Amino acid sequence: MKPTGEKGPLYGINMDRIEVPETWRNRAERSIAQGALTNSKRPQSLVEGVYPTHLLKGKGPYVWDSDGNKYIDLIAGLGTSILGYAHPEVDQAATDAIRDGLCLSLSTTLEVRAAERIREYIPYIERVKFLKTGTEACMAALKIARSYTNRNYVRSQDYHGWSDPFVSLMDPASGVPKFLGQNNHAIHKYEKPGDITQDLAAVIIEPVNVDFSPARVEELKEMRKRCDETGTMLIFDEIITGFRFSKKCVTLKTKVKPDLLCMGKAIANGYPLALVGGKKEIMDNDQYFVSGTYCGERASLAAMIKVIDLLHSKYDIEFLWEKGQRFKEIFNNLCGGFVWLDGYGTRNILKAENDKNKALFMQECCKGGLLLGPSVFYNFAHTQIEDSIFSIIRDVMNRIKGGMVSLEGKIPSSPFAQKMRGQ
Numbered sequence: 001m002k003p004t005g006e007k008g009p010l011y012g013i014n015m016d017r018i019e020v021p022e023t024w025r026n027r028a029e030r031s032i033a034q035g036a037l038t039n040s041k042r043p044q045s046l047v048e049g050v051y052p053t054h055l056l057k058g059k060g061p062y063v064w065d066s067d068g069n070k071y072i073d074l075i076a077g078l079g080t081s082i083l084g085y086a087h088p089e090v091d092q093a094a095t096d097a098i099r100d101g102l103c104l105s106l107s108t109t110l111e112v113r114a115a116e117r118i119r120e121y122i123p124y125i126e127r128v129k130f131l132k133t134g135t136e137a138c139m140a141a142l143k144i145a146r147s148y149t150n151r152n153y154v155r156s157q158d159y160h161g162w163s164d165p166f167v168s169l170m171d172p173a174s175g176v177p178k179f180l181g182q183n184n185h186a187i188h189k190y191e192k193p194g195d196i197t198q199d200l201a202a203v204i205i206e207p208v209n210v211d212f213s214p215a216r217v218e219e220l221k222e223m224r225k226r227c228d229e230t231g232t233m234l235i236f237d238e239i240i241t242g243f244r245f246s247k248k249c250v251t252l253k254t255k256v257k258p259d260l261l262c263m264g265k266a267i268a269n270g271y272p273l274a275l276v277g278g279k280k281e282i283m284d285n286d287q288y289f290v291s292g293t294y295c296g297e298r299a300s301l302a303a304m305i306k307v308i309d310l311l312h313s314k315y316d317i318e319f320l321w322e323k324g325q326r327f328k329e330i331f332n333n334l335c336g337g338f339v340w341l342d343g344y345g346t347r348n349i350l351k352a353e354n355d356k357n358k359a360l361f362m363q364e365c366c367k368g369g370l371l372l373g374p375s376v377f378y379n380f381a382h383t384q385i386e387d388s389i390f391s392i393i394r395d396v397m398n399r400i401k402g403g404m405v406s407l408e409g410k411i412p413s414s415p416f417a418q419k420m421r422g423q
């Protein structure tokens with residue numbers, strides 16, 4: 001469809017004179033800065049030219065694109081969907097909360113109930129602050145740590161959101177003050193436990209990105225020890241691993257206790273909610289300022305309470321964890337080393353010997369009705385349709401092995417976030 005009602009110059013282009021196929025992508029590029037809201041949802045982050053660019057809806061393990069095509073979705077909303085999209089009981093809880101007003105003028109009883117539930121569910125958390133995004137939770141954790149220790153310097157290792165200190169470590173760090181890496185807000189890269197010194201307020205890491213080897217657990221213990229010796233706050237960013245890892249999170253699984261813990265994504269099955277929690281003497285320090293109009297937004301808090309209820313009653317994280325490990329093994333066997341999943345049962349990174357093989361595999365899966373991203377998130381909804389997933393992968397591998405296919409789209413370009421992780 002050509003643009004109809006648009007007359008006159010738009011950014012210097014006369015829309016009457018050029019024929020632009022009216023795709024959702026074109027429309028997005030004319031209205032949304034940089035064409036997309038989320039870095040890893042940009043067309044360039046996937047196999048551009050083959051992947052759909054815009055979705056209409058999701059349900060359970062499925063999504064539908066703007067042309068109505070249905071896909072099994074192993075990207076799972078970048079890890080937010082742990083029970084499946086549009087889960088009826090979670091949505092009902094959120095809808096009930098909305099009916100009583102989403103954002104009220106004083107603190108609400110629901111936020112107290114939500115805080116009590118999270119303390120009970122993750123007993124390590126004695127006090128909590130709810131926020132909306134993982135970025136905010138990690139920013140808050142740094143601030144709380146600096147305030148408590150009265151120190152400035154921090155170190156970090158992985159992706160912890162888009163706030164200035166973290167982005168200052170990622171090229172090109174455009175728009176971030178150039179002195180941020182050097183002055184009082186200094187942040188440096190964490191590489192080894194010996195980097196934890198007495199001038200550090202905090203070290204923030206993802207305790208498990210995908211490596212859950214005994215060596216990694218040893219490193220976490222060593223970090224804990226160094227933090228105790230130097231009075232440094234150990235912050236675990238469990239934005240991804242929270243409610244997704246065996247025993248609910250890495251902290252409870254490994255029993256290596258951080259001073260502060262961040263969670264997000266899966267905790268409310270896709271409703272915008274994140275949290276930072278920890279010991280009361282650190283969290284209750286009155287000197288820091290962390291606050292937001294929407295922190296007590298009630299639909300997300302109600303959704304989180306319902307997710308916890310369901311993880312107690314209907315859904316067992318250990319079952320998902322083990323089924324996910326088997327899923328990974330079968331997936332890897334079927335792919336015979338052309339591509340492979342690297343990680344733990346509920347979260348893996350798709351790897352290949354080269355980017356072209358990875359792109360070709362993603363392209364063929366997409367054409368077969370299976371969406372994969374750089375990260376593959378396995379959730380409860382996928383457990384019901386594994387056979388369909390494996391059958392698509394079998395067909396894809398037959399086509400690839402038979403030399404019947406070639407790359408039609410572009411090789412995904414890494415978002416900044418992934419450059420940090422050395423991928």
Ligand code: PMP
Nearest residue numbers: 133134135159160161237239240
């Ligand atoms: N920490 C980690 C480990 C993440 O993966 C992400 C997001 N992918 C964030 C923090 C930032 O979370 P958000 O995008 O909700 O701000």
